Amino acid sequence: MIEEYRGVWVFIEQNEGVIESVSLELLGAGRDLADKLQVPLAGVLLGSEVKSLASQIIAYGADIVYMIDHPVLKDYRTESYMKGLLKLVETYKPEILLYGATPNGKDLASAVATDLATGLTADCTMLDIDMENRLLEASRPAFGGNIMATILCKKDRPQMATVRPKVMKALEPDETRQGKVVEETIDLKEEDMRTKVLKIVKDVTETASLADAHVIVCGGKGMGDELGFQLIHEFAEVIGASVGGTRDVIEAGWLPYEYQIGQTGQTVTPKMYFAVGVSGAIQHVVGMKNSDVIIAINNDPNAPIFDVATYGIVGDALEILPKLIEQFKQIRKEMGGEISYA
Amino acid sequence: MHIVVCIKQVPDTKIIKINPKTNTLDRRSAPAILNPYDAHAVQEAVNIKKELGKGHISVISMGPPPATDIIKKSVEIGADEGYLITDRAFAGADTLATSYALSKGLEKIAKARPIDMIICGKQAIDGDTGQVGPGIARRLDIPPVTNVLEVLEVNEKERTVLVKRKTSGGYEIVQAELPCLLTVEKEVNEIEYAPLPNMIKAARYEPVIWTVNDFEGVDRTKLGLKGSPTVVGKMFTPPRPEGGKKLEGTADEQVKQVIDIMLERKELFFVK
Ligand SMILES: Cc1cc2nc3c(=O)[nH]c(=O)nc-3n(C[C@H](O)[C@H](O)[C@H](O)COP(=O)(O)OP(=O)(O)OC[C@H]3O[C@@H](n4cnc5c(N)ncnc54)[C@H](O)[C@@H]3O)c2cc1C
Ligand SMILES: Nc1ncnc2c1ncn2[C@@H]1O[C@H](COP(=O)(O)O)[C@@H](O)[C@H]1O
Helix, strand or coil: CHHHCCCEEEEECEECCEECHHHHHHHHHHHHHHHHHCCCEEEEEEECCCHHHHHHHHHCCCCEEEEEECHHHCCCCHHHHHHHHHHHHHHHCCCEEEEECCHHHHHHHHHHHHHHCCCEEEEECEEEEECCCCEEEEEEEEHHHCEEEEEEECCCCCEEEEECCCCCCCCCCCCCCCCEEEEECCCCCHHHCCEEEEEEEECCCHHHHHHHCCEEEEECHHHCCHHHHHHHHHHHHHHCCEEEECHHHHHCCCCCHHHEECCCCECCCCCEEEEECCCCCHHHHCCCCCCCEEEEEECCCCCCHHHHCCEEEECCHHHHHHHHHHHHHHHHHHHCCEECCC | CEEEEECCEEECCCCCEEECCCCEEEHHHCCEEECHHHHHHHHHHHHHHHHHCCCEEEEEEECCHHHHHHHHHHHHHCCCEEEEECCHHHCCCCHHHHHHHHHHHHHHHHHHCCCCEEEEECCCCCCCCCCHHHHHHHHHCCCEEEEEEEEEEEECCCCEEEEEEEECCEEEEEEEECCEEEEECHHHCCCCCCCHHHHHHHHHCCCEEECHHHCCCCCHHHCCCCCCCEEEEEEECCCCCCCCEECCCCHHHHHHHHHHHHHHCHHHCEEC
16 A cells, blocks of 8 residues: 555664764755655664754754664664664655665665565655656666666655765754654664674775865866876865866876766765866766856867856966966965965 | 675676767667676685685676676686576566566575675666665575675685675775675776686586576566566756856956955855
């Protein structure tokens, strides 16, 4: 009976007591879907000693928090988390269940989908509701990102999707929002677990810094050669930005893979994004289009990057960048300010 | 130690050419290859066998008859034998139906020779879902460990495996009981050049072929299109946002305008 299933749920991924930002983004997206369907939005929280996180989940848009707090749930493991989530789904029957497309989110969603024998759409970048049929429209890039495919799950519930980090927008947290917390218990024994997490290591590499950067200067093949690309490094340096590149730049060996922005690289959402000598292929654009301000420099007035740029400059990057660098050095001196390498 | 690797034949999306005018892809431009992650999966099985000094490696694929090629390719890398599940009944399968069909094949393989470990690629580059591996693990009720960056130790005596697994914030060290299922990242190993004897064996190798009739008690409603809860609704080109403003004037004038735009948000660039 698929009519029994009501409500939109977001799996709240927490690692060592910190909620992953993609889960907060999904609460924002989920709020939208729930409002369209006129149903409550719930966050599902599993973990050990995580009860204090419920208020944050409500502040970010949830009406209900379903929670299981158990020592065996301390670290993510497919077996224990799956059991917890299956119990909640079978008891409260949501019509839609969203997960962040992180290693753990994808792992959990795949396992749960198999047990529930329901549909799961991977790595979505757009979510909507077909109101007439009350169906989730989960869209994702197909064929290398040239085309979007909308995937439907018509006959089975819940309709599930994993969603890429950084493509949805979190709401501004509202501490005054009220919500309900529903706590369930579960019978889990450590002896029954067939996997053990022995050690967790945080990795603060370049990839992490690019994902969190406020300003990114991305250079493309249009910089000509490795020497021309030095201008990208120099400009980034004087304005205190992080450097990124297109796939063609990575393939040319001008930058290591960790710096690739786009569908097969990283998704970034800085406050300001410079695309210099970048044509704006769709596989690149999906990884940067949610930046607040996009400034493009390209000598081809018809380059597709101008379709997404807030401000476009038709001109030679090899001429414009040195001028920008020069002037910014001057401004920096005048303001006497330190550059923040955000 | 019996390791089974799940392998898929995919179009090489790296080479696939896109017609920029029509935004369609030229399928002829994409040769069919062994899914790159699966090549690493096979190589990892070979490395484990080498490390232990003994073992048996099988590969299994579900797909149309030309998928024989990727089984031969796996034999080249070092697999001992290969199975191909091929039948119209399996066509149009989504990840749920695929994991069901593969689990039936794996059960049949296990009857003849119990399986200690299954290795899958992190994802298949044509669908990019990464859902089939964990799905198989659930169906066979063995623990999955996804996104494996390194296999640190396989302990035959204790029947455990120790791996380094990628997480969103870094990595973790996980121990799993055998039998288990791993899905591997590209970082897990380097593909080695195939030794000559393997190439000779591969050239002559004919995989075991199974059709739907080879599986007893298979639930046909769970196969192929029928067994797939997801359907493709529509295809569309992603909406292109409206372009913004093009800055006018000489290069110097444009530079001045950019600087003004940047200085409006100068908190992004300067801190006290
Ligand atoms: C499956 C798949 C996945 C992909 N994933 C990614 C991905 O993750 N990220 C990614 O970036 N790409 C990806 N691509 C590749 C993508 O399609 C493009 O090929 C790539 O983004 C183009 O890089 P580019 O803009 O640097 O180079 P080009 O397309 O060569 O563009 C260079 C631009 O520079 C301009 N130019 C030249 N000289 C100057 C000058 N002196 N001053 C100013 N402008 C100048 C040119 O007009 C041109 O527009 C993927 C492709 C496929 C098929
Ligand atoms: N048709 C198939 N035959 C064999 N193995 C497959 C098949 N489809 C997927 N797999 C395995 O599952 C992994 C993940 O695939 P996917 O979930 O489609 O991204 C692949 O890397 C393969 O190891």
